[in-house]
Amino acid sequence: MDAYLVVTIVSAYFLLLIFISILTSRKTDSKTFFTANRQSPWYLVAFGMIGASLSGVTFISVPGWVADTQFAYMQMVLGYLLGYLVIGTVLMPLYYRLNLISIYGYLEDRFGTWSYKIGAFYFLVSRVVGSSFRLFLVAGVLQLALFNEWGIPFSVTVLVTIALIWLYTFQGGIKTIVWTDTLQTLFMLLGVIAVIYLVGQDLDLDARGMIHVIKESEYSQIFFWDWKIDTNFYKQFFAGAFIAIVMTGLDQDMMQKNLTCKNIGEAQKNMFWFSIILVVVNLLFLSLGALLYIYAQRNGISLPERTDDLFPLLALEHFPLIAGVLFLLGITAAAYSSADSALTSLTTSFCIDFLNFLPEDTIAMRSKQKKIRLIVHLGFSLILFGVIMLFQLINNEAVISSVFKAAGYTYGPLLGLFAFGLFSNWKVRDPLVPIVCLVSPVASYALNHYSKDIFDGYEFGFEILIVNGFITFLGLLALIKKGRP
Numbered sequence: 001m002d003a004y005l006v007v008t009i010v011s012a013y014f015l016l017l018i019f020i021s022i023l024t025s026r027k028t029d030s031k032t033f034f035t036a037n038r039q040s041p042w043y044l045v046a047f048g049m050i051g052a053s054l055s056g057v058t059f060i061s062v063p064g065w066v067a068d069t070q071f072a073y074m075q076m077v078l079g080y081l082l083g084y085l086v087i088g089t090v091l092m093p094l095y096y097r098l099n100l101i102s103i104y105g106y107l108e109d110r111f112g113t114w115s116y117k118i119g120a121f122y123f124l125v126s127r128v129v130g131s132s133f134r135l136f137l138v139a140g141v142l143q144l145a146l147f148n149e150w151g152i153p154f155s156v157t158v159l160v161t162i163a164l165i166w167l168y169t170f171q172g173g174i175k176t177i178v179w180t181d182t183l184q185t186l187f188m189l190l191g192v193i194a195v196i197y198l199v200g201q202d203l204d205l206d207a208r209g210m211i212h213v214i215k216e217s218e219y220s221q222i223f224f225w226d227w228k229i230d231t232n233f234y235k236q237f238f239a240g241a242f243i244a245i246v247m248t249g250l251d252q253d254m255m256q257k258n259l260t261c262k263n264i265g266e267a268q269k270n271m272f273w274f275s276i277i278l279v280v281v282n283l284l285f286l287s288l289g290a291l292l293y294i295y296a297q298r299n300g301i302s303l304p305e306r307t308d309d310l311f312p313l314l315a316l317e318h319f320p321l322i323a324g325v326l327f328l329l330g331i332t333a334a335a336y337s338s339a340d341s342a343l344t345s346l347t348t349s350f351c352i353d354f355l356n357f358l359p360e361d362t363i364a365m366r367s368k369q370k371k372i373r374l375i376v377h378l379g380f381s382l383i384l385f386g387v388i389m390l391f392q393l394i395n396n397e398a399v400i401s402s403v404f405k406a407a408g409y410t411y412g413p414l415l416g417l418f419a420f421g422l423f424s425n426w427k428v429r430d431p432l433v434p435i436v437c438l439v440s441p442v443a444s445y446a447l448n449h450y451s452k453d454i455f456d457g458y459e460f461g462f463e464i465l466i467v468n469g470f471i472t473f474l475g476l477l478a479l480i481k482k483g484r485p
Contacts, residue, residue, distance in 0.1 A: 088267075113430065177344050
């Protein structure tokens, strides 16, 4: 693809986002930045959350997974439905009843200040690492597709991409994000659907023919029942349910959008429709993956060593130009729809949870808050830049993957804290809670590392998250105050 065409596409895309930002950030204050004044239409939130829950990693990786795990990922996606049901019926009513801006305020109400701070801290660490990793991957694609040819350093590529995100989020915050995420989800889905259509045309297949070919291929198995493998149905299903609970229901980034709806009824409609759409979207990604492998085999195209490279390779080098354009738009939309909301939620959490911003402050105080908020927003932008550059310095795929997986362990303590708070009435010795929350991920990691030896060949998959939360729960039991709950 011509470099100038890439620049034109990306520039036009960000100009559109900035234009939306200008429209949505008029007469805004901290309340607008944090809650969008609780006026977001539920259907926009539901649609936009698709792009935010997926990412550039998903856009590239899920189609590639088909070669190794077939459609096993759908087992986890089905588990998501159970998780979203819990979020919509248990967590969201709680958040609305307490009128929370940061969801970790519940931990202070239930346990105390130390529990509240450690919960918010784990969110900040998780989001910084996860968002940096996603942006690192996308910046790498842009670097290879464009900036290497012009001799532009990787650091400049990263700085420009983060600066663009800051530019269209610093003023309107979550109100802007609700609208930009909707646009970015649209671009992402158009990219996937269009590429499926183009592959079908090349293979001389209509929609029914593509379904038949995928079903008869070696890639279409969904359910796996061997209890020892990490793609076992029960492992995947229940892991999916708990991943949805912690990475959506216990995550400020995802829940902040839900809390911008007018009331709990509209927020629940958003959650239930979002969960249904997400199942369909993930099935589209897996179907695309199967079609990409079938396409490569029939056209004698050598498969790349890394499955993550399959979709970019075919889209940019073998498909028609329009497919390459749509791929570029799709991956950009998928990456930035998760990164921009992450930057906004990081700013929100730090301002509310650590700087103690209050929505009822005076007008003079709000002016001061706005200045501080802008500094915090800029500060997290610089932190993301630093972490991305650290990933680039490490330049070791195995190490970076380990760092990214380690971020998943930080959700275990949140799961344990919220579960203990919701399903018991016990009070705990709050100052000791951070110790439990720091020990449980370490214990979970050790258990995961030696699981084959301890459990007769059993391998933990994503369900290690449940184990992590359970260890935290047990640790909190040990901290129960004596006497009646």
